[in-house]
Amino acid sequence: DTAVSQTPKYLVTQMGNDKSIKCEQNLGHDTMYWYKQDSKKFLKIMFSYNNKELIINETVPNRFSPKSPDKAHLNLHINSLELGDSAVYFCASSQESGVNEQFFGPGTRLTVL
Amino acid sequence: AQSVAQPEDQVNVAEGNPLTVKCTYSVSGNPYLFWYVQYPNRGLQFLLKYITGDNLVKGSYGFEAEFNKSQTSFHLKKPSALVSDSALYFCALNDYKLSFGAGTTVTVRA
Numbered sequence: 256d257t258a259v260s261q262t263p264k265y266l267v268t269q270m271g272n273d274k275s276i277k278c279e280q281n282l283g284h285d286t287m288y289w290y291k292q293d294s295k296k297f298l299k300i301m302f303s304y305n306n307k308e309l310i311i312n313e314t315v316p317n318r319f320s321p322k323s324p325d326k327a328h329l330n331l332h333i334n335s336l337e338l339g340d341s342a343v344y345f346c347a348s349s350q351e352s353g354v355n356e357q358f359f360g361p362g363t364r365l366t367v368l
Numbered sequence: 369a370q371s372v373a374q375p376e377d378q379v380n381v382a383e384g385n386p387l388t389v390k391c392t393y394s395v396s397g398n399p400y401l402f403w404y405v406q407y408p409n410r411g412l413q414f415l416l417k418y419i420t421g422d423n424l425v426k427g428s429y430g431f432e433a434e435f436n437k438s439q440t441s442f443h444l445k446k447p448s449a450l451v452s453d454s455a456l457y458f459c460a461l462n463d464y465k466l467s468f469g470a471g472t473t474v475t476v477r478a
Contacts, residue, residue: 259411296406296456298471345412353463353464353466354417354419356402359411
């Protein structure tokens, strides 16, 4: 069983479109995250949710809207896609607190044309 | 503000030789430090962490890391590298969020 899964794995779309990426974890964790990895492999946190509540929002454009229907799911919806949104997006989860390691999904490679 | 730095973009070693990947950090309080590895087209995998206690931390796949408070470093080491260790390695620091270094690409040649 995959611990943290994301769908889709690849997403190719046109500028201006709206798209969603789904994430699910079956580890029973209470905190979930979205990260963006750019073409230079830099990793940066975008959002963090704890028990369905937003706790970190790292100055991400409001075209990006995370939604957590329950503790096991954290989806990312992106409106009006731009060329600069092209990246790999990773979902992760952990038990709350900074001492616990995070478990990452396989990533979603988003390409905006 | 917290930060981590990985001073080397690339590390190349021969199989069987020791491998070291460097990491330095800056934080105002106690550091929670992590190492992750990313294989091509895969997500990140946790290797090890330092929270408190013994300065030498042992992790997955034969890796270990030494926490040095005076030098603010947390270098990753493996006594004998394998070709399969070739990957991208990230050091990370957790204050209220996980901040990653820029990554070090390790190439182990046969």
